[in-house]
Amino acid sequence: MNVKPTSSSRTLHDVSRHLGVSTATVSRVLNGSDKVRQDTRDRVLRAIHDLGYTRNYAARALARQRTDTLGVIFPNIDSGFFSEVLKGIHEVASLADFHLMVAFSRSTTDEPDLVGEYLQGGRVDGLILMNLDMPEGFVRDTTRQRLPIVLVDRPVSGAEVATVSLDNIAGACDAVSHLLGHGYRRIAVIKGPDGTFDSEQRWIGCQRAFAQAGMAVDPELVWDGDFHKRSGYERVKMWLSAGKALPDAIFALNDAMAIGAMEALREFGLSAPQDVAIVGFDDIEAAPLLGLSTVRSPMREMGREAARALIELLRSGETRTNRVLTTCFVARGTCGRHETADP
């Protein structure tokens, strides 16, 4: 199995020679815009077709100093959240004739390197960074250099960077309020990793809901998690293994942990919402399948919005995008559909 070398494809020069015109003319036809007489245009198009010519993008990028490519950098966590965002990005990008490069940041310290490699290296025209826990300094640099970057799910106060994010606070507040509305009083919260933006915001939302209901937070019911399914599983399992009484409800700050919690319950022969109500956050693909009540993040729309913002930034050199998308509570089975009396 031998591979035909790429170099065997025709070049602009081939086409122009074939026709006895200049490469400039062919290039003009290729790029639509400029004035070329109709009949030469036709001849050129014909020749392009006959010779099976295709543009070389490396050369084009070099000459134009841009690639028509957007970079998307994923965090390493694999919640299924970001592949949904990617689809939204692709939707908008492909409509505007942009292509997509993707990379997954391995460690937190990767990012500045990745940004340098992709942006300054001229691989992409702009970058969409997904929920990276970037160092403060990095954000500041970015801002100062005015790089074409859009931050997803990570608004930065005061910094002049385009961002698309989620109203995590309101979302979490809604969820807790909903649970309170069902009559649940002992509500446990499984948090995400400390210092994570999402987790912190959502936790603030929880506190707000409790405060609004005039309730104090029971520190024993604030559990640490790390946004991975396993941690949800373990918190619940440890709790049950210790023989403690379940709370009325559990609000996991993302779906993965909520699902982990459900799994632990099942191992003990328990289930939601019969034995305890469960609510997650994000509405990942598995959530509807499991009947998990959750707070829906409009992931696809975040992707679309991010792509729009970046493209606008590239085209006009500026953008005011700092959108905060709203969430929406989705009541499925696990939060209990009816008013539940205090036990």
Added chain:
Amino acid sequence: MNVKPTSSSRTLHDVSRHLGVSTATVSRVLNGSDKVRQDTRDRVLRAIHDLGYTRNYAARALARQRTDTLGVIFPNIDSGFFSEVLKGIHEVASLADFHLMVAFSRSTTDEPDLVGEYLQGGRVDGLILMNLDMPEGFVRDTTRQRLPIVLVDRPVSGAEVATVSLDNIAGACDAVSHLLGHGYRRIAVIKGPDGTFDSEQRWIGCQRAFAQAGMAVDPELVWDGDFHKRSGYERVKMWLSAGKALPDAIFALNDAMAIGAMEALREFGLSAPQDVAIVGFDDIEAAPLLGLSTVRSPMREMGREAARALIELLRSGETRTNRVLTTCFVARGTCGRHETADP
């Protein structure tokens, strides 16, 4: 918010002038390999660092006639299956210093265009095509032109293309045999969309299992689905609404439909495996959470293998890769763990 033009970055020439050496030397340092005296190497590295130089990839690609980039083309279906494969691809690719471009094929007829645009356009060195229902002619062309392409989840008989696929037939056969081993006799199968490779192969596997057991297929128990959860739900619901007796077991040709079926059961106050055994296919994220017995597809590994094959193809110009990965039956709750007597 203004964007700093990319052109403001330093070039190789800047570095060489700054040092009074030639661009060739700097390039050599950059590319490691060639012999450069240690002290000049140091000086160059120093200067590169001081000037904040970064390579321009468009120029590099143009000069070297390759991009160190792999293209990944996704089908439009969003089963979550392929983002898992993507991670496998990225794992291997990034280790070999390859970058990734992704595109989603919109329609079936897109593919030849996409391939041309990406490969011949010099955007990527090779392509990984995911489960595309490509026209026969396209595959033939591909083969003839010996393009660096790897087909995932879509083996092509006789064609000399590298492929990584799944033993769908054996997987389905195992599943059905397993159910038969449990003593179930009336086994319903929910198929995928007609003409889909996966669905057809899996169906063949079912037939084989029945044949091996010397059983005839009951056409009434062959239900049409479309790989979406909803179709599994509706088949079961219609069946129950019509007042018909449930079969002993239901084998859905993918997990989403199996989960839909479970949901329908639940609505009727029934559950698996008590009232009917259920088995799915793929082992998506939600499957373990629901205790769904299923046939596991090694998605990540398929991605890794595809990337390996493509890189090998690029490096050595050939590959014999035609791997068929085996599935593995995962018995969880829903297939019934013990021998069940014939009712």
Added chain:
DNA sequence: AGGTAGAATGTAAGCGTTTTCATCAATGGA
């Protein structure tokens, strides 16, 4: 000291486009 092999470095020709500027042809007005 002279010569020479071999290592280190420099020179310059690509790679395939785009794009500015110059040229040329055609058209119309005086």
Added chain:
DNA sequence: TCCATTGATGAAAACGCTTACATTCTACCT
């Protein structure tokens, strides 16, 4: 008939890198 004007085309210089080939050092041998 000639010139100005406009529109179509061509010539050639980038774009920033790699690399074959040429040249210059260095160091070692006789």
